[in-house]
Amino acid sequence: MNTTIMLFLVQDGITNGAIYALLGLALVLVFAVTRVILIPQGEFVTYGALTYASLAAGQMPGTAKLALALGIGAFAFDLFVARKALHGRLILRSFLTNVVLPAIVLALTIYFAAQKPPVAICIALSLVIVAMIGLYLYRVAFQPLAHTSVLVLLIASVGVHLALQGLGLLFFGAEGQRGPAVLSGSFTAGALRFTGQSLTVYGITIAFIVGLWLFFGLTLYGKALRATAVNRLGARLAGIRTTLSGQIAFLLASVIGALSGIMIVPITTLYYDSGFLIGLKGFVAAIIGGLVSYPLTAIAALFVGIVEAFSSFYASNYKEVIVFMLLIPVLLLRSLAAPAVEEEKD
Amino acid sequence: MQSRLPILVFAALMAAIPFVPGMPPFWIVLLDNIGLTALVAMGLVLLTGVGGLTSFGQAAFVGFGAYTTAVLSTAYGLSPWLTLPLSLLVSGLLAVLLGLVTVRLSGHYLPLGTLAWGLGLFYLFSKLEFLGRNDGISAIPPLSIGSFKMLSPGSIYYAIWVAVIVSALLTVNLLDSRTGRAIRALRRGHVAAEAFGVHTPRAKMLVFIHAAVLAGLSGWLYAHLQRAVNPTPFGAQAGIEYLFIAVVGGAGYVWGGVLGAAIVVVLKEVLQSYLPLILPGSGQVETIVFGIMLVALLQLAPGGVWPWLMSFLPERTDGKKPDTSLKLEQRTRAPSQDSVLLHVEKARKQFGGVIAVNNVSFDVQAREIVALIGPNGAGKSTTFNLITGVLSATSGSISVLGKKVDNAPPQEIVKLGISRTFQHVKLVPDMTVLENVAIGAHLRGHSGPIASMLRLDRADEAKLLAEAARQIERVGLAEQMHQLAGSLSLGQQRIVEIARALCVDPMLLLLDEPAAGLRHMEKQRLAALLRELRDGGMSVLLVEHDMGFVMNLADRIVVLDFGTKIAEGTPATIKTNPEVIKAYLGVAA
Numbered sequence: 006m007n008t009t010i011m012l013f014l015v016q017d018g019i020t021n022g023a024i025y026a027l028l029g030l031a032l033v034l035v036f037a038v039t040r041v042i043l044i045p046q047g048e049f050v051t052y053g054a055l056t057y058a059s060l061a062a063g064q065m066p067g068t069a070k071l072a073l074a075l076g077i078g079a080f081a082f083d084l085f086v087a088r089k090a091l092h093g094r095l096i097l098r099s100f101l102t103n104v105v106l107p108a109i110v111l112a113l114t115i116y117f118a119a120q121k122p123p124v125a126i127c128i129a130l131s132l133v134i135v136a137m138i139g140l141y142l143y144r145v146a147f148q149p150l151a152h153t154s155v156l157v158l159l160i161a162s163v164g165v166h167l168a169l170q171g172l173g174l175l176f177f178g179a180e181g182q183r184g185p186a187v188l189s190g191s192f193t194a195g196a197l198r199f200t201g202q203s204l205t206v207y208g209i210t211i212a213f214i215v216g217l218w219l220f221f222g223l224t225l226y227g228k229a230l231r232a233t234a235v236n237r238l239g240a241r242l243a244g245i246r247t248t249l250s251g252q253i254a255f256l257l258a259s260v261i262g263a264l265s266g267i268m269i270v271p272i273t274t275l276y277y278d279s280g281f282l283i284g285l286k287g288f289v290a291a292i293i294g295g296l297v298s299y300p301l302t303a304i305a306a307l308f309v310g311i312v313e314a315f316s317s318f319y320a321s322n323y324k325e326v327i328v329f330m331l332l333i334p335v336l337l338l339r340s341l342a343a344p345a346v347e348e349e350k351d
Numbered sequence: 352m353q354s355r356l357p358i359l360v361f362a363a364l365m366a367a368i369p370f371v372p373g374m375p376p377f378w379i380v381l382l383d384n385i386g387l388t389a390l391v392a393m394g395l396v397l398l399t400g401v402g403g404l405t406s407f408g409q410a411a412f413v414g415f416g417a418y419t420t421a422v423l424s425t426a427y428g429l430s431p432w433l434t435l436p437l438s439l440l441v442s443g444l445l446a447v448l449l450g451l452v453t454v455r456l457s458g459h460y461l462p463l464g465t466l467a468w469g470l471g472l473f474y475l476f477s478k479l480e481f482l483g484r485n486d487g488i489s490a491i492p493p494l495s496i497g498s499f500k501m502l503s504p505g506s507i508y509y510a511i512w513v514a515v516i517v518s519a520l521l522t523v524n525l526l527d528s529r530t531g532r533a534i535r536a537l538r539r540g541h542v543a544a545e546a547f548g549v550h551t552p553r554a555k556m557l558v559f560i561h562a563a564v565l566a567g568l569s570g571w572l573y574a575h576l577q578r579a580v581n582p583t584p585f586g587a588q589a590g591i592e593y594l595f596i597a598v599v600g601g602a603g604y605v606w607g608g609v610l611g612a613a614i615v616v617v618l619k620e621v622l623q624s625y626l627p628l629i630l631p632g633s634g635q636v637e638t639i640v641f642g643i644m645l646v647a648l649l650q651l652a653p654g655g656v657w658p659w660l661m662s663f664l665p666e667r668t669d670g671k672k673p674d675t676s677l678k679l680e681q682r683t684r685a686p687s688q689d690s691v692l693l694h695v696e697k698a699r700k701q702f703g704g705v706i707a708v709n710n711v712s713f714d715v716q717a718r719e720i721v722a723l724i725g726p727n728g729a730g731k732s733t734t735f736n737l738i739t740g741v742l743s744a745t746s747g748s749i750s751v752l753g754k755k756v757d758n759a760p761p762q763e764i765v766k767l768g769i770s771r772t773f774q775h776v777k778l779v780p781d782m783t784v785l786e787n788v789a790i791g792a793h794l795r796g797h798s799g800p801i802a803s804m805l806r807l808d809r810a811d812e813a814k815l816l817a818e819a820a821r822q823i824e825r826v827g828l829a830e831q832m833h834q835l836a837g838s839l840s841l842g843q844q845r846i847v848e849i850a851r852a853l854c855v856d857p858m859l860l861l862l863d864e865p866a867a868g869l870r871h872m873e874k875q876r877l878a879a880l881l882r883e884l885r886d887g888g889m890s891v892l893l894v895e896h897d898m899g900f901v902m903n904l905a906d907r908i909v910v911l912d913f914g915t916k917i918a919e920g921t922p923a924t925i926k927t928n929p930e931v932i933k934a935y936l937g938v939a940a
Contacts, residue, residue: 042462044591146646153653156405156602159462160595161646168642171635285470285587292463325474332467336460337452 012197014314020203020272022310023210024265028287029294029302030217031258036291037234038254040155041147044162047284048169049135049262051277054270055177056131056263058184060114063121067176068134069107069114075141076107082144103144107137124185132263139259143251151251166281173277181274187267206268213261214303226253286313286328293335358520365512369505380504383576385609385616386511390569392596392608393515393522394562399594400602401526402558403538404454405462407590408469412563414476414585415442416570421488421580422481431494431575435568442567443560450559455552469590477582487581494575507576514572515609518565521804522605525561528803528812529796532786534558536779542741543777545761547770547855548794557800599648601655603781610657618644672832673785673816675824679795682768682856691753692717692859692890693769698737698747700730700914707733709914710747715859720881720891722901725911726934731894732774734911735861738892739771740764751859766794770855772848774863774894780837784828784847787836789819791854822850826880842868846877853884860884862893866900878904902926910934 028046035043056066080103087095110133117126146165150158188201221227232240233250241247262284266275269283290309294302309328316327369379391409399405419441420434429437453464477485494501494510501507525531533554536544541551574580583589592615600611622637652659693715700708708730715721723731736742738749743758750756751767770791778787792815798808823832826846831839836847845865852860862881866874874897881891881904895901901908902922910918910925912934918925925931 149650150653153649156399156598157649157653159405160598161649163591163595164642164645164649166642167645168639171638171642174635175639285466288463289467292460292467322478323474326471326478329467329471329474332464333452333471336456336464336467 010318014318015311016197016203018311018314019307020206020310021313022290022307023206024269024283024306025287025290025309026303026306027210027213027261027265028284029290029306030214030299031261032284032287032291033294033299033302034217034230035254035258038230039143039147039151039158039251041158041162042155043258044159044166044281044284045142045169046258046262046287047280047282048166048173049139049259049280050266050269050283051173051177051275051280052138052169052266053131053135053263054184054266054275055173055182055277056134057127057267058182058270058275059177060118060122060127060130061124061185062182063118065115065118066131066134067172068138069111069130071172071176072134072137072141073104073107073111075138075145076103079103079141079144082149103141107141110134110137124187127184128187128267131267132260135263136256136260139255139262140252142259143255147255148248148251151247170278170281173280177277179277181276181279182270183274184267184270186271202268202271209264209268210303213264214299217257217299230254282325289328289332292332358516362516365516366509369508376503376505379508381616381620383504383508383511385612386508386515387569387573387576388593388596388616389515389609389612390518390572391566391593392600392612393518393605394565394608395593395597396600396602396605396608397522397526397534398558398562399597400604400607401538402534402555404555404559405594406465406559406562407462407587407594408449408465408472409562409566409593410585410587410589411469411472412442412446412566413570413573413589414472414580414582415445415563416567417574417580417585418476418482418488418570419567420571420574421491424492425488425490426481431492431571435571438571439564439567442563442570446560446563447556450556450563454555454559466587466590470587473582473586476585483581485582487579489579491574491578491580493578501575504576507572511572511576514568518568519605519609522561522565524806525800525804526605528800528808529789529793529798529815530554530557530800530803532782532790533793535782535786536790539777539779542761543773544790546739546741546765547790547851548762548765549790550762561800595645599645599655601657601659604655604657604661607655607657610660611655614656673820674813675817675821677814677817679792679814679818679856682858690717691715692719692751693738693892694750694753695734695738696748696750698734698749699745700733700737700742701745706914708737708744708911711911711914711916712747713909713916713919715890715892717858717890718885718888719906720885720893720904722905722908723892723894723911724896724898724901724908725917728913729911730914731911732863733914735771735863735894738764739769739861765855768855768858769861770852770857770859771861772845772852772863772865776841776844776848778836778844778847778851780835782836783833784823784836784839784850785816785819785832787847788823788850788854789815791822791851792818795854795856819850819854822853823847825853826850827876840868842870842873845869846873849877849880857889859890859892862891862895864894864896866895866897874900 028050032043032046035041052068056068059066080099083099083103084096114130114134117130142165146161147158150161186202188205191198191200221231229240229245230250230253232243232245233247237247269275286309287306290306291302293305309331312331313324313328317324320327368374368382391413395406395409416438419438420431423429423434423437424431449468453461456464476482482488494507501510526535533544533549534557536549537551537554544551596611596615597608599614600609601607619637619641622640626637626640691714696712697710698708699710711734723734725731733742737744740759740761740763748755748757751769756764756767795818796811796815798811802808820832823829826849828843828846828850831843836844839847845868849862849865866877869877878900885891905922908920908922908925909916910931917930917934918928
C-alpha cells in the first residue's frame with residue numbers, strides 16, 4: 006500500500022467518522038435524557054437529506070405534510086391530556102406551536118419548491134421540517150410512554166422506525182437521490198484533495214461538539230437536561246419539566262440527524278432506507294463511548310469511520326461484518342474493566 | 352401449581368384445527384408461521400421478560416439452526432432427524448461463546464451488544480461461500496417418517512405445534528422450580544440472589560442458552576418447512592421483530608410469547624392482503640400502519656396483551672399450602688456456648704479517600720444477640736457487606752468458626768451458615784411470598800434445570816417449599832403466603848426477608864434494621880422471635896436505630912461512629928458510656 010492510498014482512506018474515514026460522531030452524540034443525548042434508544046435517528050438523516058435534495062431539484066417533499074399531520078396529532082394529544090383543565094392560553098399555545106407553525110412551513114415549502122430555491126433556503130427549510138417532525142414525534146409516540154421501561158421504549162422506537170421508513174418510501178420513492186454541494190470548490194494539499202463539502206463536514210461536526218459541550222456545561226437548560234438524565238424524579242422535584250427536556254433532546258437529535266443527512270447527500274447517493282445502517286454505525290460509536298461520554302463517542306466515531314474505509318478497501322465484502330464485530334472486543338474490554346454495575350431498577 | 356387443563360384443551364384444539372372441514376390451506380401456513388415465531392418469542396420471554404436480558408440477536412440463532420441442518424442435509428446428506436440434535440447443539444454452543452462475551456454486560460450495553468453481533472452474523476451468513484452467500488441453500492430434504500414425507504404445510508404443522516407446546520411446557524416447568532426462582536430473581540439485581548447462593552452469571556448463561564436452543568429449533572423447523580434458506584429472515588430486522596413480538600404478547604409470560612406471535616403474524620398478514628384494497632398506493636403502506644399500531648398498542652397496554660387479558664380472569668390467591676411435614680437436612684450446630692462464631696479482626700474498607708470502616712474488630716459468640724449501632728453513616732451496613740462478601744475488605748480479616756473467609760464471594764459465605772436481610776428490602780415483587788422465601792433454601796435443594804423441565808425435581812421441590820412455608824408460619828405471615836411480595840406493607844416485607852434468611856438454616860443471622868416500619872406490637876413479636884431463635888442455638892447480629900428495641904433485646908452492643916468502633920459492652924454499660932452519648936447527642940452529657 007502506498008502512502009497516498011492510505012492518506013486517502015484516512016481522509017475518507019474521517020469524513021464518514023465525523024458524521025457518525027454527530028449521530029452518536031445525538032443518540033447519547035436522547036438516551037441519557039429520555040431513556041429512548043433512538044432507532045429512528047437514521048430516518049432523521051434520510052428525511053433531512055432527501056427533503057434537501059427534493060427541494061433543490063424543485064420537487065415538493067412529502068415530509069412537510071407529515072410535519073403538519075404529526076403537529077395536529079400532537080395538538081390532539083395535548084388537548085386530551087389537559088381535557089380536565091382546559092384553558093384558553095394553553096390551547097392557544099399548543100395550537101400555535103403544533104398546528105400554525107407547521108402550516109406556515111408547509112405553505113413556504115409549497116411556495117419555494119415551485120421555483121428551485123437557492124441552497125441556503127433548501128437547507129433552512131429541510132432543517133425546520135425535520136426538527137418539527139422530531140419534536141411532534143416525541144409528543145405523540147414517546148411522551149405517553151415516558152414512565153415505562155427501557156425495553157418498551159425501545160420497541161416503540163422500532164415501531165416509529167418502521168412507520169417512518171415506510172413513509173420515506175412513499176415520499177421519496179425507491180430511487181436514490183443526491184443533492185447539490187453545500188460548499189462547492191476544492192483545493193489540494195500535497196497528494197490530498199479537499200473539497201469544500203468535506204471541509205463543511207469537519208467544520209460543522211466540530212462546531213456541534215463544541216456547541217453541545219457549551220450548552221451542557223454553561224446553560225441552565227443544558228444543566229436541566231443533565232439533571233433529568235441522572236434522575237427524572239429528582240429533576241421534577243427541583244422544578245424541571247421533564248417533558249420539556251425530552252422535547253429539547255428530540256429537537257436536537259432531529260436537527261443533528263437532518264444536518265448530517267444534508268452534509269452527506271452531496272457525497273453519496275441516499276435511498277429512503279439508507280438511514281438505518283448509517284444510524285447503526287453512529288450507535289456503534291455511541292456504545293464504544295459507553296452511551297455517556299461525548300468526547301469518547303466522537304473519537305470512537307472517527308475510529309469506526311477509518312476502520313470502515315480501510316475494510317472497504319481491503320475486504321469490501323466483509324465491510325459490515327468487520328464494523329459490527331468491532332464492537333465485541335470493545336464490549337468485552339468494558340465488561341472486564343467494569344464488573345457489572347449493581348442494581349438497575351425497572 | 353398451575354392447572355394442566357387449559358394446556359390440554361389448547362393442545363386438543365390445535366390438533367383438531369386441520370380437520371375442520373373447509374379450513375383454507377392458507378390458514379395452516381399462517382399457523383405454521385405463528386408456531387415458528389412463537390418458539391423464538393418464548394425463548395425471549397424467558398431471556399428478556401423474566402431474566403431481564405434484552406437480546407436483539409435471536410434471529411441469528413434461528414439462522415444457526417437453519418443453516419446447520421441445511422448444510423448437513425444437502426452437502427453431507429444427513430437425515431433431518433439426525434441434524435435436529437446437531438442444530439440445537441450448534442445454537443447452544445454458539446450461545447455459550449456469544450454469551451461469554453455479552454451476558455456479563457449490564458443495562459443497555461447488553462441489547463446493543465446483541466444487536467451488534469446480530470448484524471455482524473447476518474452479513475457473515477450472506478458472505479460465506481459454503482452457506483451459499485446471498486442465494487442461500489435450496490433443495491433441503493423434507494422431514495419424513497418412514498415413507499411419509501412432510502412436504503405440505505399441513506403435514507409439518509403437527510411437528511411445529513408439538514414442538515411449540517412441548518417447549519412451552521418445559522419452559523413453564525423450568526420457571527416453576529428452584530432454578531426458575533433464581534432466574535426470576537435476576538431482573539431485580541443480583542445482590543439478593545447471590546446472598547442466598549445463586550450463581551447469577553450461571554443463571555444468566557442458562558437462560559441465554561435456553562433461548563438460543565429454542566431459536567435453533569425454530570430454525571431447524573423453518574429450514575424443513577421452506578426447504579430452502581437464505582440470509583434475509585435472520586437479519587437484525589428479524590431480531591428486532593422477535594423482540595417486539597415478545598413485548599406485545601407480554602414479556603414476562605410464556606404463553607404471552609405464543610399470543611404475541613399470533614397477533615403480529617396475523618396482523619401483518621391482514622395488513623398485507625387487505626390494506627392495498629383500502630389504501631391504494633405505492634409500496635409499504637402496511638409497514639407504516641404496522642409501525643403506528645405497534646406504538647398505539649404499547650401506549651394502551653405497556654405490559655403486553657397477555658397480562659391485560661389475564662386481568663379479566665378472577666384472581667387466584669388460593670394456592671395450595673405445601674405439606675410442612677417434609678423435612679430438609681439440618682446443619683450441624685456449633686457444640687458449646689462460648690465458641691466464637693464470627694470474628695472480625697481490624698476490618699477496613701476504603702472507597703477512594705473515604706474510610707467507611709476503620710479497623711473494626713469484634714466477635715459474635717454462639718447463641719448470642721449482638722447489636723451494631725451508631726449514627727447514620729457510621730459504617731454499619733458496610734460492615735454487613737464486608738461480612739457477607741458483597742464488598743471485599745481493603746485490609747483486615749474475617750473468620751467464621753476460626754476459619755478465615757477473607758474476600759470469599761457471597762455464595763460461599765452463605766454456605767457457611769451466615770444469612771442476612773437488607774436495609775432496603777430486596778424481594779422479587781411479582782413472586783409470591785412463598786416463592787421469595789424459597790429462594791432462601793436455594794442451596795439446600797439439588798435439582799438442576801433439566802430435572803426441573805422434566806418435573807423430576809418434585810420431591811426436592813416439595814421439601815424446599817415445605818421449609819419455606821414452615822419459616823413463613825414461624826414469622827407469623829401464614830395468611831400472606833400466596834400473596835405477591837410486592838403487595839405487602841414495607842414492615843411485612845422486612846419480615847418476609849427474615850423468613851427467607853431463616854430458610855438458609857443459618858448459624859448466624861444478620862439483620863439490617865429489621866424493626867424499621869414495624870408497629871409497636873410487631874416489634875415485640877419480632878423481639879420474641881429473635882430471642883426464641885437465640886435460645887434455639889442461633890446467633891443474631893443486627894443493625895437497628897430503635898434504641899428501646901436494641902437495649903431490651905441485645906446481649907451485647909458494638910457502637911460505631913465514623914467507621915470506628917467507639918464502644919462495646921452490655922446495654923447497661925453502653926447507655927452510660929460518655930463516648931456513645933457524645934456521638935449521638937454531639938456533646939458529653
